[in-house]
Amino acid sequence: MKFAQIFMLLLTGAAGIDAGHAQAGPTPEIVGRPFADIWPDAPYARNIWSMTVHNNRLYFGAGNSSNIGPSPNAGPVPVISYGRHGFRRELTLDEEQLAVFHHAGGHLYIPGHDTTEGWDFGNVYRLDDTGWRKFRTVPHGLHVYDIHRFAGRLVAAGGAYNQPIDGWISRDDGATWHAADLLPNPAFATPANPGGVFKRLVGNGFYGRLYTLFDIAGTLYASAAAPLEPAEGWDRPPMTATLFAFDGRQGFRPVTLHPATVPAPHRAAFTAESVMLFPGIDRHMTDSGDTTIPIVARDAHAGPVTIYIGAWVHNDHQWRPFGLFAATDIDTVSRMRLPEGFLPHDLLVHDGTLYVLANRRLAENRFEAGILKSRNISQTKRSQTKWDIAATFTAGGPARSFALYNGDLYIGLGAAITDPSPGEPDAEMSWSRELSPDAGTILRFDGHRVGLTSAP
Numbered sequence: 001m002k003f004a005q006i007f008m009l010l011l012t013g014a015a016g017i018d019a020g021h022a023q024a025g026p027t028p029e030i031v032g033r034p035f036a037d038i039w040p041d042a043p044y045a046r047n048i049w050s051m052t053v054h055n056n057r058l059y060f061g062a063g064n065s066s067n068i069g070p071s072p073n074a075g076p077v078p079v080i081s082y083g084r085h086g087f088r089r090e091l092t093l094d095e096e097q098l099a100v101f102h103h104a105g106g107h108l109y110i111p112g113h114d115t116t117e118g119w120d121f122g123n124v125y126r127l128d129d130t131g132w133r134k135f136r137t138v139p140h141g142l143h144v145y146d147i148h149r150f151a152g153r154l155v156a157a158g159g160a161y162n163q164p165i166d167g168w169i170s171r172d173d174g175a176t177w178h179a180a181d182l183l184p185n186p187a188f189a190t191p192a193n194p195g196g197v198f199k200r201l202v203g204n205g206f207y208g209r210l211y212t213l214f215d216i217a218g219t220l221y222a223s224a225a226a227p228l229e230p231a232e233g234w235d236r237p238p239m240t241a242t243l244f245a246f247d248g249r250q251g252f253r254p255v256t257l258h259p260a261t262v263p264a265p266h267r268a269a270f271t272a273e274s275v276m277l278f279p280g281i282d283r284h285m286t287d288s289g290d291t292t293i294p295i296v297a298r299d300a301h302a303g304p305v306t307i308y309i310g311a312w313v314h315n316d317h318q319w320r321p322f323g324l325f326a327a328t329d330i331d332t333v334s335r336m337r338l339p340e341g342f343l344p345h346d347l348l349v350h351d352g353t354l355y356v357l358a359n360r361r362l363a364e365n366r367f368e369a370g371i372l373k374s375r376n377i378s379q380t381k382r383s384q385t386k387w388d389i390a391a392t393f394t395a396g397g398p399a400r401s402f403a404l405y406n407g408d409l410y411i412g413l414g415a416a417i418t419d420p421s422p423g424e425p426d427a428e429m430s431w432s433r434e435l436s437p438d439a440g441t442i443l444r445f446d447g448h449r450v451g452l453t454s455a456p
Contacts (some may be wrong), residue, residue: 048412
């Protein structure tokens with residue numbers, strides 16, 4: 001039996017899965033599997049981490065930068081796009097993963113997630129009127145995870161070394177970059193450190209990461225896991241900053257410290273300006289004593305409201321969602337409750353409607369994906385958001401990303417694993433049971449049948 005036939009059996013078998021959320025009418029069609037010939041035996045690397053539309057073409061992100069597995073360090077990664085004549089391979093990135101895209105100034109940017117070259121510089125790729133250009137100009141850019149235009153500059157976040165913090169700034173559309181500064185925060189002042197000055201702690205197994213960039217109420221923030229210590233010195237393990245704010249010109253100041261990393265006698269001083277981006281979620285530590293870091297993984301905007309996915313850092317550089325949230329400012333946040341069992345994986349706002357791509361696990365290698373939508377995202381009580389389920393279907397892996405293209409909704413399937421335990425002798429066998437051959441499949445829904453009111 002051919003792959004398409006097998007997959008259609010999964011799709012058509014979705015009806016009646018849950019009487020409370022019955023199968024919506026439309027069924028997606030299979031567009032193709034653009035990464036199948038690149039990673040035929042590596043479903044995890046075929047994860048469609050993200051999608052975007054640029055110059056009337058649809059672009060897909062794939063690969064795997066994790067050092068642990070499965071299919072670790074999967075690069076180099078091709079940039080593949082889709083148009084009316086089918087799929088097209090445009091260039092190959094010197095990276096192990098293509099995780100996100102960013103639009104700025106009419107250009108399409110790809111941050112160099114995990115370079116396959118030396119670490120003296122990281123990479124940024126830009127598609128402009130002349131075609132694709134690679135800028136190998138990010139100093140000490142071990143990882144460049146995200147890019148965001150803010151206050152007339154491009155700001156990048158990632159993992160670096162030999163610099164104050166894991167971020168960079170460009171004033172020339174990404175051609176050159178310089179390291180961002182680690183700025184003080186007077187809210188964290190102590191008698192011994194009246195300026196609230198921190199320094200980065202490196203070495204002895206400590207490293208930093210700025211994972212994602214997002215803006216709320218006109219301020220740019222970075223989700224992070226950054227070991228810091230007060231400038232006057234610190235005779236104890238470092239504190240971990242989980243949120244930074246960009247000052248618009250020079251760099252980032254710490255805003256939130258993970259409470260599990262702040263010693264009890266110092267909590268009053270070091271939680272003065274902490275914010276709670278994820279109400280209702282306990283920030284905690286793993287059994288091994290390592291902090292489990294919550295990050296903002298995806299965000300979208302509807303007027304003054306920022307809607308975002310909260311997620312745990314997972315499998316080295318990946319993330320695993322735990323909830324959906326909305327904020328009008330950094331101190332006014334509510335959790336948006338999804339239908340029972342669904343977790344969000346991607347967001348978009350179109351024509352005043354919020355669309356959420358969500359999944360719930362039904363069994364091993366069996367997920368129900370739902371396209372949820374709501375028009376009342378600007379209401380005061382966003383925790384009581386009402387959802388319509390535009391469509392559902394089942395597949396062997398979660399639906400990772402989606403995009404509106406030429407009036408239709410395209411969805412990329414992936415593969416999900418539990419937390420990797422590479423030291424266990426049967427880890428690879430355990431992963432193999434979780435990995436779905438559906439990973440990397442691109443599906444399409446007719447836009448009108450899922451309630452799109454107009455073409456994007």
